[in-house]
Amino acid sequence: MTSRRSPTFLLLLLTLAGACSCEDERTPLGDRTDDPGVDMGDPGMDAATADMMSEPSDFGAFDPFDPDAACGSASIPTERVPGSLMLVFDRSGSMNDEANGDSGPTKWDLATAAINSALGGVSDDLNLGLMLFPVGSSECTVDAATAVQVDVAPLGTTRAQIASALSSASAGGGNTPIASALRAGWGALDAIDGRGQKGLILVTDGAETCETSTAERDAVLALAADQHASNGYLTYAVGLDESNNFLSTLAFNGDTPRNATCLPECTTPTCYSDADCDGGNSCWKPVPDFGPIPIPGQCACGTDADCPDPLTCESLPFIGPQCSGTPNCCHYDAEGSSFQSDFQGALEEIATRFLDSCVFEVPRDGIDGFNPGQVNVGVTFEGEERQVLPRSTDPSMNSWNYTSSENDALVIQGPICDQLLMDSAEVEIVVGCPTILI
Numbered sequence: 001m002t003s004r005r006s007p008t009f010l011l012l013l014l015t016l017a018g019a020c021s022c023e024d025e026r027t028p029l030g031d032r033t034d035d036p037g038v039d040m041g042d043p044g045m046d047a048a049t050a051d052m053m054s055e056p057s058d059f060g061a062f063d064p065f066d067p068d069a070a071c072g073s074a075s076i077p078t079e080r081v082p083g084s085l086m087l088v089f090d091r092s093g094s095m096n097d098e099a100n101g102d103s104g105p106t107k108w109d110l111a112t113a114a115i116n117s118a119l120g121g122v123s124d125d126l127n128l129g130l131m132l133f134p135v136g137s138s139e140c141t142v143d144a145a146t147a148v149q150v151d152v153a154p155l156g157t158t159r160a161q162i163a164s165a166l167s168s169a170s171a172g173g174g175n176t177p178i179a180s181a182l183r184a185g186w187g188a189l190d191a192i193d194g195r196g197q198k199g200l201i202l203v204t205d206g207a208e209t210c211e212t213s214t215a216e217r218d219a220v221l222a223l224a225a226d227q228h229a230s231n232g233y234l235t236y237a238v239g240l241d242e243s244n245n246f247l248s249t250l251a252f253n254g255d256t257p258r259n260a261t262c263l264p265e266c267t268t269p270t271c272y273s274d275a276d277c278d279g280g281n282s283c284w285k286p287v288p289d290f291g292p293i294p295i296p297g298q299c300a301c302g303t304d305a306d307c308p309d310p311l312t313c314e315s316l317p318f319i320g321p322q323c324s325g326t327p328n329c330c331h332y333d334a335e336g337s338s339f340q341s342d343f344q345g346a347l348e349e350i351a352t353r354f355l356d357s358c359v360f361e362v363p364r365d366g367i368d369g370f371n372p373g374q375v376n377v378g379v380t381f382e383g384e385e386r387q388v389l390p391r392s393t394d395p396s397m398n399s400w401n402y403t404s405s406e407n408d409a410l411v412i413q414g415p416i417c418d419q420l421l422m423d424s425a426e427v428e429i430v431v432g433c434p435t436i437l438i
Helices: 047-052 107-120 155-168 178-190 214-231 245-253 336-355 415-422
Strands: 012-015 084-090 098-100 103-106 127-133 148-154 198-204 234-240 297-299 312-316 320-324 332-334 359-361 375-381 387-389 399-402 409-413 425-431
Touching: 084 107, 084 148, 084 178, 098 107, 098 336, 103 107, 107 155, 107 336, 127 155, 127 178, 148 155, 178 198, 178 214, 198 245, 198 336, 214 234, 214 245, 234 245, 234 336, 332 336, 375 409, 375 415, 409 415, 415 425
Parallel strands: 012 425, 084 127, 084 198, 098 103, 198 234, 234 332
Antiparallel strands: 127 148, 312 320, 359 409, 375 387, 375 425, 399 409
16 A cells, blocks of 8 residues: 655744735725635635626735735644544445455454554544444444434544444445445535544444445536535445445545555446446346345456456356456455455544545634735745645645634635645745735
């Protein structure tokens, strides 16, 4: 597995000032409204800013970090804002299977032990909760009200609660309602009142058994992308002895690819019947369907062309032609004899990546008449000139935006966020000049 290197030096400066004396043709945002806190539907979007978002700003008009702009000189240190994660954990009956073939501990036992061990080394600053699925009599519907075992809160509080919940729970559900569990998990994130990054970790040992049509699969994968684009939610996926295109695409759409070269469609498609497989290939299942629960399988292959790199089509004993090899999937996985260590390592890496977020506190203490429409952000990488970032509602652009209507935290977004997490950089916030918008 790969890991990201945290910045070796990170300093956030808040420059205090009164009015900006910049020579700029635009009216300062603070002078365009008497109510800068009006909620316009976007996190932290005041009325004046919303009005100007449709008018591209002139980057060449002024440099808010130029001392000649007279925007002030005092500085206040700040820090990253802790994020909030919901662990969405599969307790279906297959989790009672042995992790390493026909003998040894079950996947449930090894996975719960790995969770407890991994959380022992994670900072108390991380906010973490636990959701188990399936639950209740209707196993294809996951309701957050009953599925959430531990509400999201600082790990210093929830660590023991999560261990207790896992100890008292067991794997015994029949279906694997992944799509419903994801929707419940994202809904739980909606209810969290927090300034930092939000995300969930789906952990499962199988494929969907409730919403099995291609249209249903595509809808929930599109929702993962929308949750990231609209709310900034990150969606991680961990397969326990399971690699499939759904989990891989889920991680890719949720903006959490395991590495930079992974493939969303990393292996042959999951199938429930021969009709799900292209090119006349058959659907191979490890066991036949039983009762009302459909058993997912994998489509057979005809030639190497049916297999994504680096897999090849090979005839396997008792199975037939299958894409064989180690797939380059975007989700994390845990397999065979290294099941527990793989899973623990995945959780530790996810926690590290998540804690090194691009969400920063905006210190407000001591600032009279703070105006959220007079904030600018600059990022300077070692050996390079400062990049002044515009504010934007598009998280795919190199930009920044407030994370809530309270305007007390902001997120640096776009590809520059990934670079910020990996390289040495200085981040600066300056207050007093009109926000540069795009």
